[in-house]
Amino acid sequence: LATAAATLSWLAGESLHKGKASMLGAASGAVAGLVAVTPAAGFVGPMGSIILGLIAGVVCLWGVGGLKKMLGADDAFDVFGVHGVGGIIGAILTAVFAAPGLGGTQAADYAMAHQLWVQVKSVLITLVWSGVVAFIAYKIADLLVGLRVTEEAEREGLDITSHGETAYNR
Numbered sequence: 001l002a003t004a005a006a007t008l009s010w011l012a013g014e015s016l017h018k019g020k021a022s023m024l025g026a027a028s029g030a031v032a033g034l035v036a037v038t039p040a041a042g043f044v045g046p047m048g049s050i051i052l053g054l055i056a057g058v059v060c061l062w063g064v065g066g067l068k069k070m071l072g073a074d075d076a077f078d079v080f081g082v083h084g085v086g087g088i089i090g091a092i093l094t095a096v097f098a099a100p101g102l103g104g105t106q107a108a109d110y111a112m113a114h115q116l117w118v119q120v121k122s123v124l125i126t127l128v129w130s131g132v133v134a135f136i137a138y139k140i141a142d143l144l145v146g147l148r149v150t151e152e153a154e155r156e157g158l159d160i161t162s163h164g165e166t167a168y169n170r
Contacts, residue, residue, distance in 0.1 A: 001046055005053025006033025006060070006086075013058045017065075025061070028082055032060035035086035040094040045103025052097055056089045088123050095119040 010029025011021040036056035037049055044052065063081030067073075075081065095115040098104035106115075141147060153161040160166060 001049040002037035002040075002053030002056070003030050003033035005050045006030065006036065006057035007053075009054045009057030010061050011057075013061045017061075028060070028064065028078065029057045032056045032082050032086040035083050036060075036090035036093075039087070039090045040097060043094055043098035043105050045097075045105070047103050048097030052090065052093050055093065056086050059089055060086050091123050092116070092119050 007026050007029035010025050010032060014025040015021045033053040033056055036052055037044075040049070040052060060082050063085035064075075064078040065081075067085065068075055068078070068081055073080065095112060095118070096102065098106045098115065099110055099112050100106055100108055104110070138147065149158060149161065157166075159168075
């Protein structure tokens with residue numbers, strides 16, 4: 001349900017923003033819905049899943065467009081915009097849609113505010129941990145093999161300079 005809802009909301013947002021929907025948008029919306037519902041799957045009901053998907057679709061659409069531009073990120077495959085943003089949305093909103101009053105599976109004395117704080121802290125810890133570990137990994141890779149090729153190799157083409165092959169006839 002979250003997958004279908006995210007697909008539809010992504011397509012609606014894309015239609016409003018660009019004037020038409022795309023097949024890539026449909027696929028990205030579906031993935032966004034799957035990512036967002038993953039942490040919530042055992043705790044939310046059908047309506048919570050649909051609402052979660054509707055939210056994830058449009059927020060992830062913004063993630064691949066607006067957020068990526070704001071951060072100046074080089075994310076050709078929109079991995080963070082779909083998986084990162086979708087995962088954050090799903091992790092945080094699990095606390096909301098797990099409430100029994102919203103169709104969730106938690107006990108009647110469920111403390112939504114407490115669980116929301118737990119989910120937000122977990123997301124923040126994960127972001128910091130991932131950022132630090134990625135930074136260290138990038139620095140090690142840069143020291144060992146480098147992260148960039150020379151400008152000359154880039155101009156000549158990496159097919160030739162790195163692989164010794166020609167991919168296209170010139």
